[in-house]
Amino acid sequence: MTWHGTDGTPRLHIVTGKGGTGKTTVAAALAAALAGEGRRVLLVETEERQGISQVLDVPPLGTEETEVATGLDGGSVWGLSIEAGAALVEYLRLFYRLGMAGDLLQKMGAIEFATTIAPGVRDVLIGGKIYESVRRTASGRSPSGRSPSARRTRDRDAPPAYDAVVLDAPPTGRVGRFLDVTGQLADLAKVGPIRNQADAIHGLLHSGTTVVHVVTLLEQLPVQETLDAVRDLGADGLRIGAIVVNQARDDTVRSTVDVIATQEPDPARLAEQLESVAIRTTPAMIDGLVQTAAEAVQRRDLELSLEEAVAGAGRPVLTLPHLPEGIGPDAVWRLASELTDQGVQP
Amino acid sequence: MSDLDLGALLEDPETSVVVCCGAGGVGKTTTAAALALHAAERGRRVVVLTIDPARRLAQALGLTELDNTPRPVVGVDLAAGGSLDAMMLDMKRTFDEVVLTHADPETAQQILDNSIYQALSSSFAGTQEYMAMERLGQLRSQADAEGTWDLIIVDTPPSRSALDFLDAPTRLGSFLDGRFIRLISAPARAGGRIGARALGVGMSVAAATIGKLLGKQFMLDVSTFVAAMDTVFGGFRARADETYALLQAPGTRFVVVAAPERDALREAGYFVQRLARDRMPLAGLVLNRVAISRARISADRARDAAEALEEAGDRHTAAVLRVHADHAEVAARHRRLIRDTTAAYPRLASVQVPLAGADIADLPALREVGRALTTP
Structure with a gap:
């Protein structure tokens, strides 16, 4: 089985997960892993959180694609923050030839109006940008470092501008609605360019080009939401890729706890053993050690049952370690190499 | 940082509303409960x-x-003569009830059937925050009228940022009062052409586009x-202002919840500053899930x-x-954070809740958290 568990060769990787599970970090690591051997990967965020720039420690992303990380073997990750208002202005410029009117519309509050109140329009606009970045071709790779959007072309035989596009998608609670672009539009737009665009996005999202990966922690609530998301998104006809267990404890900790679990700690014996290595004990200290050990076992048992639940979803599982010192560019590359070791490849 | 005495705060009859806020995933709901x-x-x-709440x-x-x-x-x-009712917010239903009441x-049916209303009441960013406030207002009126409750404790929505909660009512209000939305709906309001004529050329182009x-x-x-x-409302903004004022009323106290992680603490810092700027009564900071070393080694x-003992078998x-x-290492990291x-907020009172081994899933476990919360 492939690392993503589908038989296609996906180029659009949608990363979702419960809030707080480290979805942005995982999306960045996945982008870096896919950017090996001189490949170009676009990493996209859609909720204007500037999460990518924080994780990769680069200046805030704008609506122009910029290089945010370079691999040692020539691969590159580009970043883009899609903002619905800017996408609408661009859209109007393309389809209605409203060059200068964009600013005017912005000032009047018309852009905010159209992107916030009209159900689904915002998602179609954002989806449209993603669609375009997946479908865009490069007529040749100039090493000039110019933004790829500057050399867009409609040449069908040319290679894609990006080998992969990774989307740091909205959290599990909102992602279903976000990806259901056509359903959201409902009777708002039955015909016309918006409708056509929605249909095209729908086609892309439901094709072999797209997979949805779900990030979780080994905690009750995130696992529950992950299983719900796998079920619901699958029922919507989306292809589910891997489940990424993030911030997992490393195996040596697990095996230490396994040793503890083999027998109930005996306080008297424990005190005796500690005295034998010149540690002066107090009853409070022994109680503390016993309690800490018991909680570690409890925690391990919970994790084991959650791991089983995750495995039960029938999707490939990728596991990333907990990095206590926090997340920065180095950590992202480290996680990327973990993913590569677990079989993640373009 | 001084100690936060939540026990005294909760027992003070002057305290009538406690709002638990903070970034997502820090244990706000558990703290509130x-x-x-x-x-x-x-x-x-x-x-x-x-x-x-978690299932x-x-x-x-x-x-x-x-x-x-609310149900008991x-x-x-x-035994002490108290009572506890709990409820879960249904955002859409709260909005529907507001419409039906007013x-x-x-007209109510006209609104409920309207596609804009349906989008707004179920998905507009900020509706959940706004409706939480609306429901708080309703509970407050009910408490005042019927004497059912003397203390309301509110959990806040899992916003992407803690600040969304304070801004949402105004955002929704000012959105509906926005210039564009007012102008494009002017014809309907003025009953004819007058509104349309009042639009500038730029605005007509915008509306047409x-x-x-x-x-x-x-x-x-x-x-x-x-x-x-x-x-119905005589202006959404007035209503949003009213809700906002409730938060500043005497008897309301904010409790900011944070986990000992860099991002959550940074969020908590923003929130503390924001509450101070808006003159919202802050009780203090709850540091949730703090690892505490239990043995002095x-x-x-x-x-x-451990190495020596392994060698000895x-x-x-x-x-x-x-x-x-x-x-102990995790505990040391939490202590540093x-x-x-x-150091940044020397006058902010706080209390720590130790990290629990298992999920908080029953009343005894909640009681335990309550004990930690009220033990400065």
């Missing part, structure tokens, strides 16, 4: 409004369905919606001893020491 249980068992008549916590509170109605929690010790049946994009029916829906809402010393005791060493926050 634990404070409510504690207060009820000390004689307060409490209602706790939760937003999207098992919801079960512990008897919240098996999302029905927007089973298993609470009522409009004549015909957006109209072309979104379709005639949609623009008509917008007009109808805004007009109907107008008659440093991580290094424990590891050295005692793997079990060595493992106990190693687990302690890992835990908390110390940095303390």
Whole structure:
């Protein structure tokens, strides 16, 4: 089985997960892993959180694609923050030839109006940008470092501008609605360019080009939401890729706890053993050690049952370690190499 | 940082509303529920409004369905004369109820059927925050009128940022009062051409463009919606202001919840500053899930001893020491993070809740959290 568990060769990787599970970090690591051997990967965020720039420690992303990380073997990750208002202005410029009117519309509050109140329009606009970045071709790779959007072309035989596009998608609670672009539009737009665009996005999202990966922690609530998301998104006809267990404890900790679990700690014996290595004990200290050990076992048992639940979803599982010192560019590359070791490849 | 005495705060009869806020995933709902249980068992008549609680916590509170109605929690010790009701926020239903209460049946139906209303009431960013506030206002009126409760504890929605909660009512209000939405719905309101003529050339171009994009029916829906809402509320902004004022009323206290992680603490810092700027009464900071070392042996010393014991063939005791060493390191990291926050906000009162081994999924576990919360 492939690392993503589908038989296609996906180029659009949608990363979702419960809030707080480290979805942005995982999306960045996945982008870096896919950017090996001189490949170009676009990493996209859609909720204007500037999460990518924080994780990769680069200046805030704008609506122009910029290089945010370079691999040692020539691969590159580009970043883009899609903002619905800017996408609408661009859209109007393309389809209605409203060059200068964009600013005017912005000032009047018309852009905010159209992107916030009209159900689904915002998602179609954002989806449209993603669609375009997946479908865009490069007529040749100039090493000039110019933004790829500057050399867009409609040449069908040319290679894609990006080998992969990774989307740091909205959290599990909102992602279903976000990806259901056509359903959201409902009777708002039955015909016309918006409708056509929605249909095209729908086609892309439901094709072999797209997979949805779900990030979780080994905690009750995130696992529950992950299983719900796998079920619901699958029922919507989306292809589910891997489940990424993030911030997992490393195996040596697990095996230490396994040793503890083999027998109930005996306080008297424990005190005796500690005295034998010149540690002066107090009853409070022994109680503390016993309690800490018991909680570690409890925690391990919970994790084991959650791991089983995750495995039960029938999707490939990728596991990333907990990095206590926090997340920065180095950590992202480290996680990327973990993913590569677990079989993640373009 | 001084100690936050939540026990005294909850027992003070002057305290009538406690708002638990903070970034997502820090344990706001659990904190709200634990404070409510504690207060009820000390004689307060409490209602706790939760937003999207974890399934098992919801079960512990008897919240098996999302029905927007406070129901008594089973298993609470009522010996001190208190009571505890809990409810889960149903955002759409709260909005529907607001409409139904304030409009004549015909207008109400017109609004409920409107596609703009349906989008707004179920998905507009900020609606959940706004409706949490709305529900708080309703509970407050009910408490005042019927004397059902003397303390309301509110959980806040899992916003992407803690600040969204304070901004949402104004955002929704000012959105509906926005220049563009007012102008494109002007014809419906003025009953004819006058409104349209009042539009500048730029605005007509803008309206025409957006109209072309979104379709005639949609623009008509917008007009109808805004007009109907107008008659009902006499301006959404006034209502948003009212809700906001409730938060500043005497008797309201904010509790900011944070986990000992860099991002959550940074969020908490922003929130503390924001509350101060808006003159919102801040009680203090709850530091949730703090690892506390339970034995006074440093991580290094424990590891050295573990090595010696392994050589001597005692793997079990060595493992106990190693687990302690890992835990002690986490505890040290938490201590450092908390110390940095303390240094930044020296006058902020705080209380720590130790990290629990298992999920908080029943009343005894909640009681335990309540005890930690009220032990400065």
